[in-house]
Amino acid sequence: MREVKIFPSETGVSAWLETSSFKNHQFNQPGEIESQYDFVVVGAGYGGFAAALRLAEINPGCSVAVFEAIRIGANDSGKNAGFLIDVPHAFGSGDFSHEEKVWGVRMYTAALDKMRKLIKDNDLKVDWDECGKYLASYKRSTFKHLDDDAKELDVMGIPYKFYEGEELRQKLGTAYYKKAIFNPGTVLVNPADVLRGLFTIMPKNVKVFEKTPVLKIEDGTEPTVILLNGRVIKCKAVIVTAGPFLQEFGLCKGNTFCPIISFGALTRKLNEEELEPFKDVVPWGITAGHTAGTTVRYTKDGRLFVRNGLKYGTFYSCSPERIRFSQRLLRKAFVNRFPAHKHVNFEYVYAGMIHLTMNSRSLFGRKQNVYYSGVGEGAGVCKSFTMGSFLAEWSNGIDSDILEFLKNDTKPSWMPPEPFTTVGAEIRLVYETLTAGGEI
Numbered sequence: 001m002r003e004v005k006i007f008p009s010e011t012g013v014s015a016w017l018e019t020s021s022f023k024n025h026q027f028n029q030p031g032e033i034e035s036q037y038d039f040v041v042v043g044a045g046y047g048g049f050a051a052a053l054r055l056a057e058i059n060p061g062c063s064v065a066v067f068e069a070i071r072i073g074a075n076d077s078g079k080n081a082g083f084l085i086d087v088p089h090a091f092g093s094g095d096f097s098h099e100e101k102v103w104g105v106r107m108y109t110a111a112l113d114k115m116r117k118l119i120k121d122n123d124l125k126v127d128w129d130e131c132g133k134y135l136a137s138y139k140r141s142t143f144k145h146l147d148d149d150a151k152e153l154d155v156m157g158i159p160y161k162f163y164e165g166e167e168l169r170q171k172l173g174t175a176y177y178k179k180a181i182f183n184p185g186t187v188l189v190n191p192a193d194v195l196r197g198l199f200t201i202m203p204k205n206v207k208v209f210e211k212t213p214v215l216k217i218e219d220g221t222e223p224t225v226i227l228l229n230g231r232v233i234k235c236k237a238v239i240v241t242a243g244p245f246l247q248e249f250g251l252c253k254g255n256t257f258c259p260i261i262s263f264g265a266l267t268r269k270l271n272e273e274e275l276e277p278f279k280d281v282v283p284w285g286i287t288a289g290h291t292a293g294t295t296v297r298y299t300k301d302g303r304l305f306v307r308n309g310l311k312y313g314t315f316y317s318c319s320p321e322r323i324r325f326s327q328r329l330l331r332k333a334f335v336n337r338f339p340a341h342k343h344v345n346f347e348y349v350y351a352g353m354i355h356l357t358m359n360s361r362s363l364f365g366r367k368q369n370v371y372y373s374g375v376g377e378g379a380g381v382c383k384s385f386t387m388g389s390f391l392a393e394w395s396n397g398i399d400s401d402i403l404e405f406l407k408n409d410t411k412p413s414w415m416p417p418e419p420f421t422t423v424g425a426e427i428r429l430v431y432e433t434l435t436a437g438g439e440i
């Protein structure tokens, strides 16, 4: 396998990491790195967390090292919008078969149950709110997506409720949306807080090293992991959950993932007067009925969050200028929804990278004793968590129906080579943005 050429970097100030009570938690120090472990996990997102934990659960006496290139929670697992969804993304769309959706609900519910139990059993004080989510429409033309969702939820026997007009306004504290479908099974979190918090409760045999990039993995019956700091580590198996950077390791074709950059902004805490329209409103989260639409949250600590803007990330990075530019669209969405709060500034603005594949399917595979997964779709936290757990089981020879499903599920489809991908993606993203209208 090849040497990594591009490493992750922090793009903008991650709102969720900055406001996490675990921000300053000290994980293991570089001096503690050993030259041999039973298992190595590369990438400490939700996938890496689930993989390392499951390895330790299966083999309580084994040694596990987790290596994360930047700070834990500073990449997508900690930068997303914090919707831990119990049903697959775009549930009512025809993108996935009914069978895939049934598997999805089973896997994501199990991932949520496991995280919930870990948090409860360890009395972890993290920002985790069982408040459900809304899929909401501003334009009548997107009502169809809400109805499609409802049809699928009916088939699966999953509860939901429609809200419209004044009733919806009272739930949200804004009159912007015309209609919404409420899904009570979603958990809203500060994603960096939950991720870092979970990493603090790892069993003692799991060592966690952040700001420790991996340069290269050599597969084989006894794989070798080479760190950027020159350390060479031998192990029995490696699990790679490095998001779109999987392709940097040469674990899949270089253009398997399209890294789509999107931008998030979190306001300062609203003061008493500014909170007045939200009196009797419980924290909520809204996803839009359009691909390019704005995701919005009213958080537990009285802030407002918006996420929108789509840009192709050819080199998995985003310049500070582009992040500054993104504020135009973020601001527009914010002011449209909360005109009385147009004076409220954004305290944090950042870019994150949604690692999509052409057909929104995941990569889940093995090369000798190197096991790897990459989500490939927009709402990937629960899927990534599931795949991490089952890579750990696979590497320990534990078979199950979920593992078989993941191994045999549809693979990512073909993507054209560069520069066609970037050009094609940019045209498509501009089109999506133009057609989204008021959903942005």
Ligand SMILES: Cc1cc2nc3c(=O)[nH]c(=O)nc-3n(C[C@H](O)[C@H](O)[C@H](O)COP(=O)(O)OP(=O)(O)OC[C@H]3O[C@@H](n4cnc5c(N)ncnc54)[C@H](O)[C@@H]3O)c2cc1C
Pocket (backbone or CB within 6 Å): 004, 007, 008, 042, 043, 044, 045, 046, 047, 048, 067, 068, 069, 070, 073, 075, 076, 077, 078, 079, 080, 081, 082, 083, 084, 085, 212, 213, 214, 215, 241, 242, 243, 244, 245, 262, 263, 264, 307, 351, 352, 353, 354, 355, 373, 374, 375, 377, 378, 379, 380, 381, 382, 384
């Ligand atoms: C703006 C935005 C909003 C989103 N909103 C949601 C949402 O609300 N709900 C949801 O479910 N999903 C959402 N997603 C998607 C979700 O964040 C991802 O699907 C999920 O984080 C994938 O987890 P992962 O562990 O597979 O990958 P990642 O979170 O990408 O973790 C991979 C880790 O590997 C590390 N890494 C990479 N290369 C190396 C290397 N060479 N050495 C060491 N470490 C390395 C990276 O730094 C990273 O921390 C959103 C994404 C973005 C960007």
